[in-house]
Amino acid sequence: MTTPSSYTRVLLAARPESGKPIDPNTVFSVKHEPFALSPGEGQVLIKVLYASLDPAMRGWINASGSYMDPVPVGSTMRSIDLAVVVSSGPGCTLKPGDNVQGMFGWTEYAVVPEKRATKLLPPPPGAELLDYLGPLGPTGLTAYFGLKDIGQLKKGEILVVSGAAGATGSVACQIGKKWGARVFGIAGGKDKCEWLEKECGVEKAIDYKSPTFHEDVKKYIGKFDVFFDNVGGEMLDFLLTRMNRHARVIVCGGISEYNKALPAGLHSYLNLISARARMEGFLFMDYEARFPEGFTELAGMLGSGELKRKFHVVQGVENAPEALGLLYSGGNEGKLVVKIGEEGVRPRM
Amino acid sequence: MTTPSSYTRVLLAARPESGKPIDPNTVFSVKHEPFALSPGEGQVLIKVLYASLDPAMRGWINASGSYMDPVPVGSTMRSIDLAVVVSSGPGCTLKPGDNVQGMFGWTEYAVVPEKRATKLLPPPPGAELLDYLGPLGPTGLTAYFGLKDIGQLKKGEILVVSGAAGATGSVACQIGKKWGARVFGIAGGKDKCEWLEKECGVEKAIDYKSPTFHEDVKKYIGKFDVFFDNVGGEMLDFLLTRMNRHARVIVCGGISEYNKALPAGLHSYLNLISARARMEGFLFMDYEARFPEGFTELAGMLGSGELKRKFHVVQGVENAPEALGLLYSGGNEGKLVVKIGEEGVRPRM
Numbered sequence: 001m002t003t004p005s006s007y008t009r010v011l012l013a014a015r016p017e018s019g020k021p022i023d024p025n026t027v028f029s030v031k032h033e034p035f036a037l038s039p040g041e042g043q044v045l046i047k048v049l050y051a052s053l054d055p056a057m058r059g060w061i062n063a064s065g066s067y068m069d070p071v072p073v074g075s076t077m078r079s080i081d082l083a084v085v086v087s088s089g090p091g092c093t094l095k096p097g098d099n100v101q102g103m104f105g106w107t108e109y110a111v112v113p114e115k116r117a118t119k120l121l122p123p124p125p126g127a128e129l130l131d132y133l134g135p136l137g138p139t140g141l142t143a144y145f146g147l148k149d150i151g152q153l154k155k156g157e158i159l160v161v162s163g164a165a166g167a168t169g170s171v172a173c174q175i176g177k178k179w180g181a182r183v184f185g186i187a188g189g190k191d192k193c194e195w196l197e198k199e200c201g202v203e204k205a206i207d208y209k210s211p212t213f214h215e216d217v218k219k220y221i222g223k224f225d226v227f228f229d230n231v232g233g234e235m236l237d238f239l240l241t242r243m244n245r246h247a248r249v250i251v252c253g254g255i256s257e258y259n260k261a262l263p264a265g266l267h268s269y270l271n272l273i274s275a276r277a278r279m280e281g282f283l284f285m286d287y288e289a290r291f292p293e294g295f296t297e298l299a300g301m302l303g304s305g306e307l308k309r310k311f312h313v314v315q316g317v318e319n320a321p322e323a324l325g326l327l328y329s330g331g332n333e334g335k336l337v338v339k340i341g342e343e344g345v346r347p348r349m
Numbered sequence: 350m351t352t353p354s355s356y357t358r359v360l361l362a363a364r365p366e367s368g369k370p371i372d373p374n375t376v377f378s379v380k381h382e383p384f385a386l387s388p389g390e391g392q393v394l395i396k397v398l399y400a401s402l403d404p405a406m407r408g409w410i411n412a413s414g415s416y417m418d419p420v421p422v423g424s425t426m427r428s429i430d431l432a433v434v435v436s437s438g439p440g441c442t443l444k445p446g447d448n449v450q451g452m453f454g455w456t457e458y459a460v461v462p463e464k465r466a467t468k469l470l471p472p473p474p475g476a477e478l479l480d481y482l483g484p485l486g487p488t489g490l491t492a493y494f495g496l497k498d499i500g501q502l503k504k505g506e507i508l509v510v511s512g513a514a515g516a517t518g519s520v521a522c523q524i525g526k527k528w529g530a531r532v533f534g535i536a537g538g539k540d541k542c543e544w545l546e547k548e549c550g551v552e553k554a555i556d557y558k559s560p561t562f563h564e565d566v567k568k569y570i571g572k573f574d575v576f577f578d579n580v581g582g583e584m585l586d587f588l589l590t591r592m593n594r595h596a597r598v599i600v601c602g603g604i605s606e607y608n609k610a611l612p613a614g615l616h617s618y619l620n621l622i623s624a625r626a627r628m629e630g631f632l633f634m635d636y637e638a639r640f641p642e643g644f645t646e647l648a649g650m651l652g653s654g655e656l657k658r659k660f661h662v663v664q665g666v667e668n669a670p671e672a673l674g675l676l677y678s679g680g681n682e683g684k685l686v687v688k689i690g691e692e693g694v695r696p697r698m
Contacts, residue, residue, distance in 0.1 A: 059623075067623040232619060251621045265614015270581060272600045272630030274408075274416040279628045281621030 003086070006032050008317050009107035012071045015063050019261025021328060022058065024321035028077060028106075037111045039089035044114050046083040048104050049343050050313075051320060052133045053079070053336040055230075055327050058258040067283055076105035077320070082132055083110075083117070084343075094119060101132055106320045108340055126303040129343060134309050134335045135171050135298050142252060142284040143171035143228075144294040147179070149287070150250045150280045151226040155180030160221060160239065162208075163230030163255055165192035167309075167335035170200055171298070172228045174307050177201030184221045186235065188330045199308045214238060226250065232257045233264040240268035243275040251281040259328055310334025352435070355381050357666050358456035361420045364412050368610025370677060371407065373670035377426060377455075386460050388438035393463050395432040397453050398692050400669060401482040402428070402685040404579075404676050407607040416632055425454035426669070431481055432459075432466070433690075443468060450481055455669045457689055475652040478692060483658050483684045484520050484647050491601060491633040492520035492577075493643035496528070498636070499599045499629050500575040504529030509570060509588065511557075512579030512604055514541035516658075516684035519549055520647070521577045523656050526550030533570045535584065537679045548657045557584060566591060575599065581606045582613040589617035592624040600630040608677055659683025 013029040016022045039045045060071050060078055071078045081104040085094045092114045094100065100117035104110045123129055127136060134140060146168075147153045159176040163169040164185025173196060176183040185196040185205040193205035204220040206213065208231075223244045229236050232254025240249070257263035272279065287294070301307035312332040314323040317340045326332040362378040365371045388394045409420050409427055420427045430453040434443050441463045443449065449466040453459045472478055476485060483489060495517075496502045508525040512518040513534025522545060525532040534545040534554040542554035553569040555562065557580075572593045578585050581603025589598070606612035621628065636643070650656035661681040663672040666689045675681040 237614075251618070253622070254619045257619065263616050263619060265586075265616045266618055267612050267614045269600070269615055269618075269628070270603045270606065270612060270630075272628060273602070273632065274630070276631050276635060277629070279618070279621060280626070281619075281623070282625050283622065286625060 003035055003037075003109075006034050007037075007108040008032050009076050009105070010317055010320055012061055012073055012075060012077050014073060016058070016061060018062075019259070021259050022061075022321075022324060024325060027061070028321035030318045035109070037109055039087055039092075039111050041090045042092060042114055043089040043111050044092055044094050044100075044117055045086040045088075045109065045111050046100060046104060046117060047086050047109055048081045048083045048107055048317075048340045050082045050130060050133055051079040051106055051317070051338045051340055052081070052138070053320065053324050053327060053338060054138070055253055055255045055258060057324060058328075076107050076110070078103055078105050079320075080133065080138060081105070081340075082120070082129060084341075085117070088114070099129060101137070106317050106338070106340075108317055124299040124303060126305065127299065130311055130337065131302065131309070133337055134167060134311065135302060135307055136295060138284055139167040139335060140171050140298045141287065141291060141294045142168050143175055144297060145284055145287045145290070146228055146250045146252050146282060147172060147175055147226070148294075150282050151228060151248050153179055153181055153226050156182070157225035158182050158184070158221065158223070158244070159226045159228065160184045160186065160224045161228045161230075162186040162235055162239075163253070164196050164200075164202065164205060165333070166230060166255075168252060169228070169230050170196070170309065170334075171307065173200045173202050174301065175297070176228075178301060178306060181226070184224075186217075186231070192333070195310075208235060217242060223247075228252060229254075231255050237264065237266045237268050240266060240271050243271060243277045245275055245277075247275055247277040249277065249279040251279055255328065312336045314338050316340070352384055352386075352458075355383050356386075356457040357381050358425050358454070359666055359669055361410055361422055361424060361426050363422060365407070365410060367411075368608070370608050371410075371670075371673060373674060376410070377670035379667045384458070386458055388436055388441075388460050390439045391441060391463055392438040392460050393441055393443050393449075393466055394435040394437075394458065394460050395449060395453060395466060396435050396458055397430045397432045397456060397666075397689045399431045399479060399482055400428040400455055400666070400687045400689055401430070401487070402669065402673050402676060402687060403487070404602055404604045404607060406673060407677075425456050425459075427452055427454050428669075429482065429487060430454070430689075431469070431478060433692075434466070437463070448478060450486070455666050455687070455689075457666055473648040473652060475654065476648060479660055479686065480651065480658070482686055483516060483660065484651060484656055485644060487633055488516040488684060489520050489647045490636065490640060490643045491517050492524055493646060494633055494636045494639070495577055495599045495601050495631060496521060496524055496575070497643075499631050500577060500597050502528055502530055502575050505531070506574035507531050507533070507570065507572070507593070508575045508577065509533045509535065509573045510577045510579075511535040511584055511588075512602070513545050513549075513551065513554060514682070515579060517601060518577070518579050519545070519658065519683075520656065522549045522551050523650065524646070525577075527650065527655060530575070533573075535580070541682070544659075563587060572596075577601060578603075580604050586613065586615045586617050589615060589620050592620060592626045594624055594626075596624055596626040598626070598628040600628055604677065661685045663687050665689070
């Protein structure tokens with residue numbers, strides 16, 4: 001492959017204002033760099049194909065950090081990416097053309113230590129490379145371990161999923177269905193609800209934008225055994241009044257609250273006592289030793305056609321800052337990714 | 350025993366106003382009844398010795414109920430009592446003089462189905478009858494199963510107990526100490542804090558009324574592994590920012606919130622994700638099959654002198670309504686009970 005004379009990356013230019021949506025034009029800046037990347041000992045030069053956009057990014061760029069150190073201002077924005085190896089430095093086992101996954105960030109090219117690039121196997125039957133950022137990646141594994149270990153979902157139980165049409169939520173719905181639960185989804189708008197009912201095995205999808213949302217939850221769901229929550233805030237507070245005895249709330253995310261300085265308060269938490277119920281948070285990365293277990297289940301569902309997924313693909317790394325806002329407005333349809341480089345082009349050295 | 354010509358009981362006269370402290374004069378009424386109690390088939394006449402006053406009573410008298418049906422307006426106020434059998438109807442195995450425990454309510458005498466009266470063994474060495482309403486009763490068993498099953502407290506972990514000088518909290522502190530945890534208590538006022546440090550094995554007791562409360566928690570405790578929470582509200586919300594990874598919050602009660610129409614909201618619950626932490630509610634009564642396990646541990650600690658406890662005894666059933674308010678103002682010192690009848694007087698038939 002002839003390397004270009006320049007490449008583009010997107011920097012974190014400033015921390016977002018607390019309590020406000022991220023302003024893409026002040027928080028990020030697009031930079032064109034002369035191409036002077038060459039892998040040293042133990043390093044690889046990679047070309048990024050896709051970057052995953054995730055709600056947790058808000059936490060990564062806040063000054064306080066979250067479960068990871070905050071992204072330093074002035075450095076490439078962090079993201080989980082799929083990439084292809086262009087060239088390897090001395091002592092590397094990765095070879096040009098190998099597909100890899102890692103936190104390479106919002107950039108077209110990067111030189112990274114080989115140990116930070118995980119080699120990807122060819123996608124299993126029924127899957128494509130992009131699925132490594134979806135059902136076969138962080139979002140799929142989050143759904144799997146959330147339901148399995150935190151929710152301990154059992155056959156016949158009532159599962160409610162919020163953010164149900166999202167990347168994690170839609171996989172959670174379908175795993176729940178496969179495991180024999182009665183699955184209810186909460187999503188915003190008619191299109192998302194229809195997709196959930198028609199494609200994702202959801203018994204009834206409930207539109208949280210409807211003025212009858214609370215009544216609809218009572219009417220169609222009643223009470224739940226397991227709540228896989230991606231949304232938080234007022235919706236979660238209401239759901240805490242709809243718990244069956246020994247209910248489990250999987251605290252996966254709080255998309256409604258990430259842009260607020262002070263998240264909406266939960267007033268109904270004392271119901272945890274009368275319901276003998278539990279709220280528990282988790283991160284998929286803690287289950288690394290058991291990734292093969294989750295991967296096997298998810299790959300099997302993809303192979304059999306049981307697992308539907310949608311990708312919302314935005315073109316070009318320079319459009320990543322603007323696209324990120326879609327997650328917090330509910331504007332994306334399916335797993336949001338930025339296509340940064342062409343997958344099909346086999347690099348020539 | 351010569352039975353009296355009349356006896357006193359206290360009725361629930363009206364439901365308390367939502368969001369306000371219980372007004373003892375409008376919510377309860379004292380009634381003197383002619384003594385016309387006689388046990389029928391399978392019934393016993395009991396004389397109540399002590400009634401336990403518990404924070405949960407607020408939930409019992411609200412219209413919405415809680416984990417039990419609400420006490421009907423016009424009926425004797427519900428409470429957990431110690432009593433002695435005065436006489437038994439046909440077909441009973443309980444005998445006059447037997448000590449029993451049950452939900453007999455705020456009354457000097459009652460006729461109840463024998464099956465609703467649990468016969469008490471003589472108190473084990475180092476214990477007295479009243480301990481059946483404390484360390485050997487609901488509060489002790491709540492502390493035991495909360496720490497054991499919900500908190501899964503392990504040796505060397507940092508345990509924080511709120512309402513630490515209370516009936517449940519003080520037992521939780523001492524069990525925690527026995528099990529090898531580093532124990533920190535939160536209580537209101539210097540006297541309670543001193544008692545916790547001197548008598549209850551608490552490494553440092555922190556006064557929540559102090560203006561430096563938050564700084565004190567950070568300075569002396571840092572972060573916790575297990576939080577046994579009896580208080581809820583703003584204190585809990587703050588503690589949710591002080592969790593070690595895999596922390597467990599035992600949601601035992603919310604004494605700060607029971608009198609509010611809308612409990613203070615928890616804004617910090619998303620920390621459950623980054624800390625991979627859990628909040629879980631429970632009720633001791635679910636562990637009935639394992640009461641002997643908890644009883645053995647607690648009786649052993651009483652017998653060896655390891656378990657300190659205080660009772661705050663109010664005299665006379667007619668004073669129960671006023672005394673109940675002490676729980677919500679923090680005015681009681683130790684387990685609050687109402688002494689209704691004399692224990693020592695052996696009934697003569």
